[in-house]
Amino acid sequence: MEPETKTFDDLIAMMARLRAEDGCPWDREQTYASLGPMLVEEAYEVIEATEAADWNELRDELGDLLFQIVFYGQIGSEQNHFTIHDSIQKVHEKMTRRHPHVFGGEKVSSTAEVLANWEAIKKEERAAEGKNAEAGAKSLLDGVSGKIPSLLEAYQLTTKAARVGFDWRNTNEVFAKLDEEVGELQSEINHEVRNSERIAAEIGDVLFVLVNLARKLGVEPEVALKGSNRKFRRRFQYIEDQLRTQGRSPGDASLDELDSLWNKAKEDERI
Numbered sequence: 512m513e514p515e516t517k518t519f520d521d522l523i524a525m526m527a528r529l530r531a532e533d534g535c536p537w538d539r540e541q542t543y544a545s546l547g548p549m550l551v552e553e554a555y556e557v558i559e560a561t562e563a564a565d566w567n568e569l570r571d572e573l574g575d576l577l578f579q580i581v582f583y584g585q586i587g588s589e590q591n592h593f594t595i596h597d598s599i600q601k602v603h604e605k606m607t608r609r610h611p612h613v614f615g616g617e618k619v620s621s622t623a624e625v626l627a628n629w630e631a632i633k634k635e636e637r638a639a640e641g642k643n644a645e646a647g648a649k650s651l652l653d654g655v656s657g658k659i660p661s662l663l664e665a666y667q668l669t670t671k672a673a674r675v676g677f678d679w680r681n682t683n684e685v686f687a688k689l690d691e692e693v694g695e696l697q698s699e700i701n702h703e704v705r706n707s708e709r710i711a712a713e714i715g716d717v718l719f720v721l722v723n724l725a726r727k728l729g730v731e732p733e734v735a736l737k738g739s740n741r742k743f744r745r746r747f748q749y750i751e752d753q754l755r756t757q758g759r760s761p762g763d764a765s766l767d768e769l770d771s772l773w774n775k776a777k778e779d780e781r782i
Contacts, residue, residue, distance in 0.1 A: 522577065523595060526585045543586060550579045558734060608632065626674045651675065663733045665722040673726075685724045692716045749776040 529538040553576040560569035584595025609632050611617035612625065619625050630651070655667045672678065679685045696713035699706065725732040747761075750772040754764055761769060 522581050523584070526578075526581045530585055530589065538582075541582065541586070543583065546579060546582055546586075550576075550583070553579050555737075558737070562734070562738065608636075630671070630674045660733055662718070662722055662736060663731075665719050666726055666732055669723050669726060679723065679727065682724065682727050685720060685727055689717070689720045689724065692720050746773055746776040746780075749779070 529535045532539075553572065557569065557572045557576055560566075560572045581595060584593075584598060588594045607614045609629055611628070611632075612619040617628070619628065633654075634651075651671055652668055655664060655671065657664065659667075669678070679688070692713065696710070696717055699710045699713050722732045725735060750761060750764075750769060753772050753775075754760055764772075
C-alpha cells in the first residue's frame with residue numbers, strides 16, 4: 512500500500528504540532544539563533560548530494576532543508592512576525608516583478624541584460640521604499656550577508672559589482688592582477704621585519720583575486736574548495752590506511768614516504 516502523499520500544509524501542521532505545549536521539548540526550545548547552524552549545514556548537504564549525483568540523497572536533503580525553513584516560519588508565526596505563507600506571497604510578488612521579460616511585456620536578449628534589469632528593478636524597489644540618498648540609501652552590496660563564508664561573500668560581492676560594469680574585461684586581466692598580488696605577498700614575506708598583519712592582508716588580497724578568477728570562469732569558489740577539501744580528506748585517509756596496515760601512523764613516516772603514498776592515492780583515483 513502506497514503511503515499517503517503529504518503536502519506543504521501537512522509539513523506546516525507537523526511543525527506546529529512539534530512546537531505545541533504538549534509537543535517535543537527539543538523543538539520547543541529552538542530559536543532563530545539555534546537554528547542558524549543547522550540551516551547552513553542542511554544547505555551544504557544539499558550541495559554535496561548534488562555534486563555526488565546522488566538523487567535519492569538530494570531528495571532527502573531538500574526535505575531536510577525545507578523542514579528548517581518551515582521551522583523558521585513557525586517561530587515567526589508564534590512571535591507574530593510573519594507566517595510562512597507571507598514569505599511565499601512576498602517571494603512570488605518579487606519574482607514576478609523582477610521578471611518582466613517573463614510575466615510582462617519587456618524583451619531581453621541575453622542573461623547579462625536580465626541581470627542588469629534585475630539590479631535596476633531592485634534600485635527602483637529601494638527608492639519606492641523611501642531608501643533614497645537623503646534617507647540613507649543602501650549600498651548595492653548591502654544585500655550580501657557578512658555572516659556567510661568568506662569565499663562565498665567575496666563571490667557574491669563581486670558578482671553584484673560586475674552587474675553594473677565594475678569588473679575585469681577578461682581572465683587575462685585577472686591573471687595580471689593575481690601576479691601583482693602574489694608579488695606584493697612575496698615582498699611582505701621577504702621583508703627584513705615581517706609584519707603579520709600586512710602578510711594576512713596580502714593573503715586576503717590573493718584569495719580575493721582567485722575568487723574573481725573562479726567567477727569569471729563560471730566556477731563557484733566555495734563549491735570548488737569544498738571539492739578540494741574532500742579530495743584531501745580522501746587521499747590523506749588513504750595514507751593513514753596504508754600505514755595502519757604496517758602498524759604505523761603518519762607521524763612515524765618520513766615526508767618522502769607520505770609523498771609517495773599521496774601520489775599512489777592520486778594514481779588510484781585516475782584508474
